[in-house]
Amino acid sequence: MNSAIVTIGDELLGGYTIDSNSAWIGRKLIDIGVRTVWKSTVPDQKNEIVNALAIATEKADVVICTGGLGPTRDDVTRDAYCEFTGAELEMDEQYLKKLRARFERRGVDMPESNRSQGLVPDIGSVIPNPKGSARGLSCSIDGGWICILPGVPAEMKVMMEETILPELGQMSTNDLFVINIRTTGVMESKLHDLLNSTMVGSPVSVAFLPSFSGVDVRLTFEDKAALEELSRKVYDLAGKYIYAEDWVTLEESVGESLREKGLTIALAESCTGGLLGDRMTNIPGSSDYFLGSVVCYSNEAKMNLVGVRKKTLESFGAVSEETAAEMAAGVRQKFGAHIGVSITGVAGPDGGTEAKPVGYTCFGVYFQ
């Protein structure tokens, strides 16, 4: 079973809002074996929405559509749904009562514009919205299924989880399995060449997903056994670059092994300005192993705060293995940690030289 996602809204096209809804929906669908094959974003215009629904229903068994269900006049998704399905709108007086009551409880009269949210099409069914006034719509059409949800993430998510995903989970034959293998310290192209021989023979679909912290190798296939066989081969060929599976981050897996071994860590950062500490402390419970860090941008700071020797800075420079080593040793002692880690580099845009161009970076690890 596969799906198409249509997100509606001028703010998405103008880039004022980043469309994180469709990514969230895509992940949730994969988890129940539904593969998203197409996504589109269209403006708040009836004909554009109708066109998108036409393409989407042609491409996929399930169409999830978000946005444009609000009370204001630029919300036209309900009308587009009617035009596409041939439905007529009727007023759901009972819901309108509830809606009025909800506003009264908040001590305000219901704005007239909210009346529109009481309108329901006579084709398909209404999807309850426990977090807002914009209810969703769904209907089967030519053997496919269309769901319309509000664009507000909190409302969309609870409606997906309470109504759509359970229903889809039953429909889905769950014929799709995924193994996401995370690597770091190896270029995409090199990884590709390492694994090429195994991929060529295999029916499993393999995607290389480079990101800031490494390259994910994602294996997707209908047959779990074949998937796991290829996965084993990936470990055989590229094992030394693999740090985790699924969505475990680099900092999570580092944190796990520190906790397992009962070790603590402290950082001395220069060019990264605190980024490494930020990443490490984003992990809940990181205070078990992360003692702290010093961001020493200037030479003075490197000397005064983590005890780098003046002589070292003078003879080798702030960006040098020698300085990195003393930073790691110094910060480790300063915090009384088991491990000290340091980064010093030429962050740019200026400050690069022939010998040490922008991007030139030295690391230090002190472990006793």
Added chain:
Amino acid sequence: MNSAIVTIGDELLGGYTIDSNSAWIGRKLIDIGVRTVWKSTVPDQKNEIVNALAIATEKADVVICTGGLGPTRDDVTRDAYCEFTGAELEMDEQYLKKLRARFERRGVDMPESNRSQGLVPDIGSVIPNPKGSARGLSCSIDGGWICILPGVPAEMKVMMEETILPELGQMSTNDLFVINIRTTGVMESKLHDLLNSTMVGSPVSVAFLPSFSGVDVRLTFEDKAALEELSRKVYDLAGKYIYAEDWVTLEESVGESLREKGLTIALAESCTGGLLGDRMTNIPGSSDYFLGSVVCYSNEAKMNLVGVRKKTLESFGAVSEETAAEMAAGVRQKFGAHIGVSITGVAGPDGGTEAKPVGYTCFGVYFQ
């Protein structure tokens, strides 16, 4: 002039990667008066990419397409471009030489798969990529214009800014003007009520765009004079919340005023773990005013590194105004900065109490 954006990649459909590229592109295009009318995301499949290009060129004057230009076998955008434009691929031996040389400088042999990045179509022109090996492609077709760029954000952005946007800026009739006014420290609804009276009368379209660091008030209109008139009113009514215009970030504007005034700053971070330092040092040239920071997660670190008194921690706790004040004073002295700033809070998920729930945060500023 209007545009369509096509983003390519299974990782976008599966939701493993959030498509922030298209939002960035949409904003940049609006700035030069180009309105994005359609967006679509398709898998790494030639026919799907070709279909998307067909729809996009029908809907818009300019089509910006990102992704699928990498060296691996799942990168097929180049082939799709050829099929759509009727171009043939030829090997650019000269570029291949350069590419090999680039790898050699890094002391590695060029992986065979990178050869594919030397292939260029015989229709259209190549867009240089100063940050990577995947070059872009562009061509005019039926009076429209197609640009193909890599999906790696850093590469896509520099290619947009150095090549695409300047060319488009000349083509664009620029019939759309935008003023983006950035506020912080005020709720969207309060800001809305503050400005309501002026908006009602005005033909200018006003959007409120809440984000992590504040609420942007975005004014869009065809008539520049009317736009600037409304902008002045926004300043009159909400001036004290405004820190910048366009896309200037909070840390950029803070950095600017520090540089203007010739002041230096040092940070003591607890719950933020280095995030503030990271944000401040993301600004080129920040070393002019940013001396460094100390991330002191533990009480020991707060005492040993920034001189918070044991007594203060015992009587008021690590998350208290008193501790924040001593952290700010201590770190300022430690780095010899003009200004010391501190943050200490209950980051959660655990550690919250009745009196100091998760999210409770204290700040300190020491300025002499």
